[in-house]
Amino acid sequence: MSSPATELVRLLTVRGETLAVAESLTGGLVAAEITAVPGASKVFRGSVTAYATELKHELLGVDATLLAQRGAVDPQVAAQMAAGVRKTLGADWGIATTGVAGPEPQDGRPVGTVFVAVDGPLTDGSGSAGGGKVEALRLNGDRAEIRMESVRSVLALLLRELAGEQTGNERAQDTERNGGF
Template identity: 90%
Template sequence: MSSPAADVVRLLTVKGRTLAVAESLTGGLVAAEITSVPGASKAFRGSVTAYATELKHELLGVDATLLAQRGAVDPQVAAQMAAGVRKALGADWGIATTGVAGPEPQDGKPVGTVFVAVDGPFAVESRSAGGGKVEALRLNGDREEIRRESVRSVLALLLAELASEQTGNERAQDTEQNGGF
């Protein structure tokens, strides 16, 4: 049985694509999960664990005004982290996690509030205004459970995007083969 991380590495490798990871609440768990897969070096560029809020701006290019007004636990912050790590590390795909694992609330957000994001080579028509896809999560459990579920969720989000990219490419090829109809 393959893991989500193994599926991510396999799909990226087959497509000749690369991945970069930006993490906050997961503190390196996403990168650890990916690098546990043999052959991950073919697709994995690296990661930035920007635990401190100012590092999200300094290393990942997250808008400083956004961070000051909304805090680090915000869907736009997650989207900008994914786009920023993708650019900073020169990857085709970027994924990000930000949220509150506990035990205390942060920036007025309750424990279990998490945002995961993916940014990649989307077709223009499917791109959202933020440039990527963000999923809002409301997780239950202790700190470790929230962090583990955040890892699972961001990998699932990336897998869905990789699968839709594949479907989109197959449709484009089919259209070309059928004379553009």
């Protein structure tokens, strides 16, 4: 089976859609994973690594009051990062990571607290948003393991969103050809 990043590039290419990435704790690892795939330039618009909290507001448009009250490690912050990078970089889809990789807790959140988010276009006439999904994770392991699992998780979240937008027939064909997601 192909890697999640390879599958993402394939699906987005087939759909003629683009992707932008906003990263905090992963520090560019999501962008690196995607751009390692041949042909990624057809779909990958770019990324913003907003490690410092104020950059989440300044570059991605995350609400300053939210950041002041809740800190950077928050599900709403993740959602606003994904929406912000999508808008800022002009992409169809935006994904984001924020969390605590360690070794110390941050903003009152324990090590391993991670939020990944996806923001995307409206689905085919159903009226529900294709994006706006946030997943809360409680990861174990050292700093490197937490960061790599965050990368895997945000790619998997976007893959599920893309698969959910396909018709049942397309999804069945993909599952048969690739052995599932």
